[in-house]
Amino acid sequence: MLKGIGMTGKPRNGGEWTEARFTSFVMSQLRGGRWPQKYKAIQAAYIDDGINPETGRRCKLHRCEECNDCFPASKMQADHIEPIIPLTGFDSWGAVIERLYCEVDGFQAMCKPCHKIKTKEENRIRRENKKL
Numbered sequence: 001m002l003k004g005i006g007m008t009g010k011p012r013n014g015g016e017w018t019e020a021r022f023t024s025f026v027m028s029q030l031r032g033g034r035w036p037q038k039y040k041a042i043q044a045a046y047i048d049d050g051i052n053p054e055t056g057r058r059c060k061l062h063r064c065e066e067c068n069d070c071f072p073a074s075k076m077q078a079d080h081i082e083p084i085i086p087l088t089g090f091d092s093w094g095a096v097i098e099r100l101y102c103e104v105d106g107f108q109a110m111c112k113p114c115h116k117i118k119t120k121e122e123n124r125i126r127r128e129n130k131k132l
Contacts, residue, residue, distance in 0.1 A: 027096075030100055031100070033101075035100075035101050037101075037102065037103055037104045038107060039078070040104045041104050041107035041108065042062060042073055042078055042109045044104065044109065045062040045063050045065070045109030046060055046061070046062050047062060047063050048070075049061070059072040059073070060072065060073060062076045062109055063109070064076070064109065064110050064111040064114055065079075065109055065114075066110050066114035066115075067113075069111065071111045075112055076110065076111060077112055077115045078107040078108075078109060078110075079107060079109070079110045079118060080100070080102065081108055082099055082102070082106060083122050084100050085126065087126055087129060088126075089126060089130060
């Protein structure tokens with residue numbers, strides 16, 4: 001038996017979690033932090049006051065870096081320009097934390113649909129690189 005690994009092959013959380021589950025837990029805890037620079041990036045994308053098309057109420061409109069359309073802040077996300085996990089795969093926790101908690105110039109404001117597309121493409125590239 002490997003040192004630190006129980007009969008189940010699960011080395012974390014008293015033998016209940018795999019290493020992958022542990023990594024996922026750590027990342028979710030790190031991402032849960034409310035890093036102020038992230039919100040400043042969305043504030044910096046403010047264009048003008050306008051009307052939210054979904055509610056008909058007045059709102060502040062922000063420009064998406066990708067599609068150039070304007071959206072209320074609730075429809076925007078701060079995207080890390082440099083992916084938190086490199087396209088070549090995980091490197092180290094220290095490097096991940098540095099990229100995760102970058103300064104405002106390391107973010108770009110994107111609408112949720114554009115951000116989802118970009119993230120999906122980055123994940124596809126990571127999977128392809130993993131096969132190599």
